[in-house]
Amino acid sequence: MSGLTLEVRGLSTHFDTRAGTVRAVDGVSFSVRRGRVLGLVGESGSGKSVTGFSVIGLVDPPGRIAAGQILFKGTDLTKLREEELRRLRGNRIAMIFQDPMMTLNPVLRIDTQMMETVFAHTKVSRQEAWERSRDALGMVGIPSPEERLSSYPHQFSGGMRQRVAIAIALLHRPDLIVADEPTTALDVTIQAQILAEVQTLAREYGTALIWITHDLSVVAGLADEVAVMYAGRIVESGVVGEVLDRPLHPYTHGLIGSVPSRNKRGSKLRQIPGMTPSLVDLPKGCAFRTRCSHADAACAEDPPIIEPGPGRSLRCFHPQLESVA
Amino acid sequence: MSEPVIRLQGVSKRFGKTLDFAARAAQGLRRAMGGEVKAQLVRAVDNIDLIIRKGEVVGLVGESCCGKSTVGRMVAGIIPPTEGQVFWHGQDVTALSPAEEKRAMLQVQMIFQDPYASLNPRMRVSEIVGEAARVHGLVDRAGFDAYVDAQLRRAGLDPAYKRRYPHQFSGGQRQRIGIARALSVQPEFLVCDEAVAALDVSIQAQILNLFMDLRAELDLTYLFISHDLGVVEHLSDRVVIMYLGRIVEEAPAEEIFARANHPYTQALLAEVPRIDTRQRQFTAIKGEIPSPVNPPPGCHFHPRCPHAMPACRETAPVLREVAPGHRSACHLNG
Ligand SMILES: Nc1ncnc2c1ncn2[C@@H]1O[C@H](COP(=O)(O)OP(=O)(O)OP(=O)(O)O)[C@@H](O)[C@H]1O
Ligand SMILES: Nc1ncnc2c1ncn2[C@@H]1O[C@H](COP(=O)(O)OP(=O)(O)O)[C@@H](O)[C@H]1O
Ligand code: SF4
Ligand code: SF4
Ligand SMILES: [Mg+2]
Ligand SMILES: [Mg+2]
Numbered sequence: 001m002s003g004l005t006l007e008v009r010g011l012s013t014h015f016d017t018r019a020g021t022v023r024a025v026d027g028v029s030f031s032v033r034r035g036r037v038l039g040l041v042g043e044s045g046s047g048k049s050v051t052g053f054s055v056i057g058l059v060d061p062p063g064r065i066a067a068g069q070i071l072f073k074g075t076d077l078t079k080l081r082e083e084e085l086r087r088l089r090g091n092r093i094a095m096i097f098q099d100p101m102m103t104l105n106p107v108l109r110i111d112t113q114m115m116e117t118v119f120a121h122t123k124v125s126r127q128e129a130w131e132r133s134r135d136a137l138g139m140v141g142i143p144s145p146e147e148r149l150s151s152y153p154h155q156f157s158g159g160m161r162q163r164v165a166i167a168i169a170l171l172h173r174p175d176l177i178v179a180d181e182p183t184t185a186l187d188v189t190i191q192a193q194i195l196a197e198v199q200t201l202a203r204e205y206g207t208a209l210i211w212i213t214h215d216l217s218v219v220a221g222l223a224d225e226v227a228v229m230y231a232g233r234i235v236e237s238g239v240v241g242e243v244l245d246r247p248l249h250p251y252t253h254g255l256i257g258s259v260p261s262r263n264k265r266g267s268k269l270r271q272i273p274g275m276t277p278s279l280v281d282l283p284k285g286c287a288f289r290t291r292c293s294h295a296d297a298a299c300a301e302d303p304p305i306i307e308p309g310p311g312r313s314l315r316c317f318h319p320q321l322e323s324v325a
Numbered sequence: 326m327s328e329p330v331i332r333l334q335g336v337s338k339r340f341g342k343t344l345d346f347a348a349r350a351a352q353g354l355r356r357a358m359g360g361e362v363k364a365q366l367v368r369a370v371d372n373i374d375l376i377i378r379k380g381e382v383v384g385l386v387g388e389s390c391c392g393k394s395t396v397g398r399m400v401a402g403i404i405p406p407t408e409g410q411v412f413w414h415g416q417d418v419t420a421l422s423p424a425e426e427k428r429a430m431l432q433v434q435m436i437f438q439d440p441y442a443s444l445n446p447r448m449r450v451s452e453i454v455g456e457a458a459r460v461h462g463l464v465d466r467a468g469f470d471a472y473v474d475a476q477l478r479r480a481g482l483d484p485a486y487k488r489r490y491p492h493q494f495s496g497g498q499r500q501r502i503g504i505a506r507a508l509s510v511q512p513e514f515l516v517c518d519e520a521v522a523a524l525d526v527s528i529q530a531q532i533l534n535l536f537m538d539l540r541a542e543l544d545l546t547y548l549f550i551s552h553d554l555g556v557v558e559h560l561s562d563r564v565v566i567m568y569l570g571r572i573v574e575e576a577p578a579e580e581i582f583a584r585a586n587h588p589y590t591q592a593l594l595a596e597v598p599r600i601d602t603r604q605r606q607f608t609a610i611k612g613e614i615p616s617p618v619n620p621p622p623g624c625h626f627h628p629r630c631p632h633a634m635p636a637c638r639e640t641a642p643v644l645r646e647v648a649p650g651h652r653s654a655c656h657l658n659g
Binding site: 043044159177187188190192195214215217220223226241256258260265268 | 388389449495496497525526527528529530531533534537550552554555556558559584592593596597598599600601602603604605606608612614622637
C-alpha cells in the first residue's frame with residue numbers, strides 16, 4: 001500500500017447565500033499518510049473548518065461540495081451514499097470538535113454514550129463494549145475510568161469533557177481523525193496531555209490526523225506536514241520544518257513574523273496590514289494582494305500551484321526566499 | 326522605583342457558588358430524601374499581596390479559574406474584596422470620599438476578552454466611545470464629535486465608521502472599539518483581561534502593537550491578564566503567576582522565563598508550545614487542576630508536583646524572596 005490514508009484533490013465547497021456564492025473552499029488539494037499529522041492553519045474564516053467538515057461529509061445546505069475528490073484509502077467519499085458514509089463515520093473516520101458538547105449528549109451517562117458508539121459499528125457483548133469504553137477513557141488519561149463511566153457530561157470539567165469526546169473518537173481506532181481546534185479553549189497543561197495522547201495514537205495505531213488550528217506553535221510541536229490556508233485556498237504546504245523555517249509565501253512569512261516569540265522582547269511586532277477579504281464573489285487573482293507588499297500587476301491573475309521542492313506546494317508569483325528572523 | 330499606583334494587601338475574594346441546573350436538581354433530590362444541602366464557597370482569590378507601580382506592565386498568568394479575572398475586577402474596583410485592603414495611590418479605597426472614588430474608578434479601565442459581549446449592540450460606535458466621557462464632563466456637546474474622532478483614530482479606527490453598530494465590525498475592530506471606549510475617559514491604568522485571546526495571530530499583533538504605542542504615548546500602567554505566556558513574555562516588565570487563588574511566583578519577566586523557581590511555573594513553561602520546537606514529545610503535568618471549591622490542603626499544587634514532600638500536604642508555603650525582586654512560594658526554598 002502507498003500508505004496514503006487520505007488524498008483530497010481539487011476540493012471546492014461553496015455556500016449559496018443571498019449575498020452571493022461563498023467560495024469557502026476553493027480548489028484545495030492535500031494528502032495525509034498513515035500515522036502522520038497534517039496541521040491545517042490559517043486565520044479565522046479561511047476555510048479550515050469547512051475543509052474538515054467536507055472530508056467527513058458533514059457539510060449542511062446551503063453548503064455543497066462543488067468539485068473535487070476525497071479519496072479515503074482509495075475510495076472517493078464524495079461518491080458514497082449517506083448511508084455508506086455514516087458507516088465510515090465514527091468507525092474508520094472520526095471528528096473531534098472544538099466544543100466537546102457537539103459530540104456528547106448532555107442527558108446520557110458517559111457509559112451509555114460510549115457503549116452505543118461501540119454497538120453502532122461492532123457486534124460485541126455488553127461486557128466487552130463496557131471494557132472497551134473503560135480502556136478508551138484510560139487511554140486519554142482520565143483517572144479511575146471505571147467510576148467515571150457512570151458520570152454525566154456536566155460532572156466533568158471542560159478539559160475532561162474534551163478528553164471523553166476524544167476517547168469516543170478513539171473507540172474504533174479510526175484510520176483518520178479530523179480534529180478542529182480541539183485544544184484551543186483548554187489550558188496549557190491540559191492541552192499538553194491531549195497532544196501527548198494524540199502522538200501516541202498516531203505512532204502506535206497508525207491513525208492519520210488532520211489537526212486544524214490557528215496556533216502555529218502547536219503545529220510546530222505536533223504536525224509532520226503543514227498546509228497554510230488563506231481565503232479558501234492552500235497557499236503553501238510542506239514538511240513543518242521546511243515551511244516554518246523557509247516559508248516562501250508572503251502570507252506565511254507574515255503569519256510567522258507576527259508570533260511574539262519571533263520578535264525581540266518588547267519590540268513592535270511585525271504585523272500583516274489590513275484584514276481578510278470577504279469570500280463572497282471574491283474577484284479573481286491572488287486574494288492576498290491587497291495586503292501583500294510584493295504584489296504587482298501579475299498578481300491580478302490566479303497564481304498557479306507550483307512545486308518549489310519535493311513535497312512542497314505554493315501559490316504565489318513572487319516567492320520570498322529570504323529567511324525569517 | 327516609581328510609586329505604587331495600586332496595592333492589594335492580604336486580599337481575598339470568596340463567592341457563594343451558584344449551582345448550575347443539574348447540580349441544583351441533584352441538591353433538590355438530596356433534600357427531598359432528607360439529606361443536607363451544603364452551600365459551596367469558592368475561594369477565588371486567597372490572601373494575595375500585589376503592587377503595581379506607575380508605568381509598569383505586570384503580566385498575570387495562570388490557568389482557568391485560578392482567579393485572574395477576579396483579581397482584575399478587584400483592581401478595577403468593579404467588585405470589593407471579601408477580606409484585605411486595596412490602596413489607590415497609597416490611599417485605602419474604602420476611605421475615599423464618593424467624589425474621589427468616582428475619579429479613581431475612571432482612572433482604571435478594563436478591556437475584556439470578548440469585545441462583542443462588552444459592547445452594547447444597540448448603540449452606535451460614537452455613543453459607545455463618547456458616552457462615558459460626556460457623562461463625566463470630560464467633553465461638552467460642542468466638542469463631542471471631534472473628541473470621539475480622536476479616540477477612534479488613536480485606537481486605529483477610521484472615524485468614518487462611527488455611525489455603525491458593533492455587529493458591523495470584525496473581532497479585531499471590535500477590540501479597538503473597546504480600547505477607544507476605555508481611553509475616552511483618560512485613564513492612567515488599564516486592566517486587560519485576555520484582551521487578545523480571541524484574536525487571530527495577525528490581528529493580535531496589531532492590537533499588541535497598539536497597547537505598546539499607547540503605553541509610550543499616554544504613560545499608561547497595565548495589568549495584563551493572559552494565559553498566553555508568549556504574549557506575556559513579549560509585553561510585560563514583571564510577571565505574576567497564580568495557581569488556585571494564590572500567587573505562587575513573581576519576578577521580572579526576563580528572570581521568570583530564564584530562571585523559574587516554582588515547580589508549577591517550571592511545568593507551565595515546559596508545556597507551552599513554541600514555534601521553534603519541532604515535533605517534540607508532549608508530556609503533561611499529572612492530574613487535573615483541582616477545583617477552587619475544594620482546594621487541596623497545604624500547597625495547592627502538591628497533588629501534581631513532582632517534588633512534593635510530606636510538609637507540602639500540611640502547610641501552605643509563603644512567598645519568599647529567592648533573588649532580588651523574585652519571590653516564590655515553595656517549601657523547596659527552605
Ligand atoms: N453555513 C454557512 N453559510 C455561509 N457561509 C459559510 C457557512 N459556513 C461557513 N461559511 C463561510 O465559509 C468561510 C470559511 O469558514 P470556516 O468556518 O471554514 O473558517 P475557519 O477557517 O474554520 O475559521 P475559524 O478559525 O474562525 O474557525 C467563511 O467565510 C464563512 O463565513
Ligand atoms: N461572580 C461569581 N460567582 C461565583 N463564582 C465566581 C464568580 N466569579 C468567579 N467565580 C469563581 O472564582 C474562581 C476564579 O474565577 P476567575 O477569577 O474568573 O478565574 P480566571 O480569570 O483565572 O479564569 C472560579 O472558580 C470561578 O468559577
Ligand atoms: S501572488 Fe502576488 S499578491 Fe499574492 S502573495 Fe504572491 S506576491 Fe503577494
Ligand atoms: S511546596 Fe511542595 S508541592 Fe508545593 S510546589 Fe513546592 S515542592 Fe511542590
Ligand atoms: Mg473553524
Ligand atoms: Mg478569566
